[in-house]
Amino acid sequence: MDTRNILYFMAVYEHLHFTRAAEELGISQPTLSQQIRALENELGIPLFDRIGKKVIVTEAGKMFKHYGTKMLQAEMDIKTAATELKSGSQGEIRLAALPSDLDFRLVPLFVRFKTKYPDTRLQVISTIFAHEEVLSHKVDLGIGLQGSADDRLTRIPLGSEPYHLFVHADSKLARRKRITLEDLKDHPLVMYPKGYVGRDLVDATCRKLGFELSTAMETASAASLLQLVSAGIGATIQPAGLTRQNGKDYPDIVAIPLSGVEPVRHLELTYYADRFLTGAQRELIRWLTDFFSEMKTDGS
Structure with a gap:
């Protein structure tokens, strides 16, 4: 054939x-x-x-x-x-990652990895459909939210992370030590559009509580959301460690933990269960699992 x-x-x-x-x-x-x-x-x-x-x-x-x-x-x-085997090179890696993690967390790791393995060709795409990209063989590895059971995939848990409210430091909410989702019913919010995994996770949690949040503005970029919060357009609900690596870029934003029923995201690394992994791909898997393990240790 x-x-x-x-x-x-x-x-x-x-x-x-x-x-x-x-x-x-x-x-x-x-x-x-x-x-x-x-x-x-x-x-x-x-x-x-x-x-x-x-x-x-x-x-x-x-x-x-x-x-x-x-x-x-x-x-x-x-x-x-x-x-x-022929070239002895470190090979090629195609990785799919969630947009916010790629923008705010993973780039420094990729810089270190590329410095140590200069012969490795690393291609990283930003997508909310990491599992689908792996299953269609468009990428070798994917980092996304925990999905339903699928025997075709090898799945490595990368840890769980609660969501926080990010508000401008001048907001009256910025003085709160904790806040509930119900407290945000009438507060202007800037969020991802519906259909994005982070937004859907927040919306699903709100539905369990019997209400829906309204938004003042929506954008598909985590960096844009933080810029909107910094400009005072509204607050946003995002993973707790979103600005931890780049906090110096947003000194006027305060992160407030959510209390009561809160959204929590569970990350995992996936790849096709029966596929061949190069030495470089196996090494990046180790780097990524260590990276997220260290983040859990640091309280991210």
């Missing part, structure tokens, strides 16, 4: 549209259709149903997606292992 045809199948599976898939692949639509038909003929079963202009994945297509993904990963593992 030609690996190229598996890649063609994956593109159609993702877009459910032959023309858009062909454009992504850089080939003509008739060529793509011909290759998919050849793959279906080889398997002896249709992978897609063509109903008018709609493309629908068959049960066989869903099954092929599962095993095709494994075949592509196996080929990548073979090439990676062979390259590492």
Whole structure:
């Protein structure tokens, strides 16, 4: 079975549209259709149903997606292992991380890691969909919130962290030692948009208490949220250690612990359970687990 045809199948599976898939692949639509038909003929079963202009994945297509993904990963593992053995280099690492952790915590660790392993090519992407990026083999490792059980993934707990309220030092709330979520019902808040894991975690906690928080402004950037708090636009509810590494940049922001029922995030490091890990990838896993362990020790 030609690996190229598996890649063609994956593109159609993702877009459910032959023309858009062909454009992504850089080939003509008739060529793509011909290759998919050849793959279906080889398997002896249709992978897609063509109903008018709609493309629908068959049960066989869903099954092929599962095993095709494994075949592509196996080929990548073979090439990676062979390259590492041949060159003796430290290899390549693709890592997905939550935006706030990437912006405020992990960059100093990456600088130290790159200094010690200069031959390692490190690619880090900021995303709230770390698990999905790992499962689609777009990254090797992912740091995200604890997800539901999935036998395809190896999951390493990185610890738990409560959320705090971040307010401007001149706010009347800044004098409080602790505060409840209920106290914030009528206070202007700046938050991530709905659908972001941090926002959804806060909203879910509020729903348990029987109410919803309203926002004065929403933005997808943790740095922007802190700038808005610094400008006095509103307060924000974020992980307790958000500014710990960069507190000097926000001297006018006060972090207040939440009391009562509070949002808590549980972080984990994930990677595909049966994939080959290079020496560099295993080393970064060790660095990351040690890093978050030290943060727990420091009270972050």
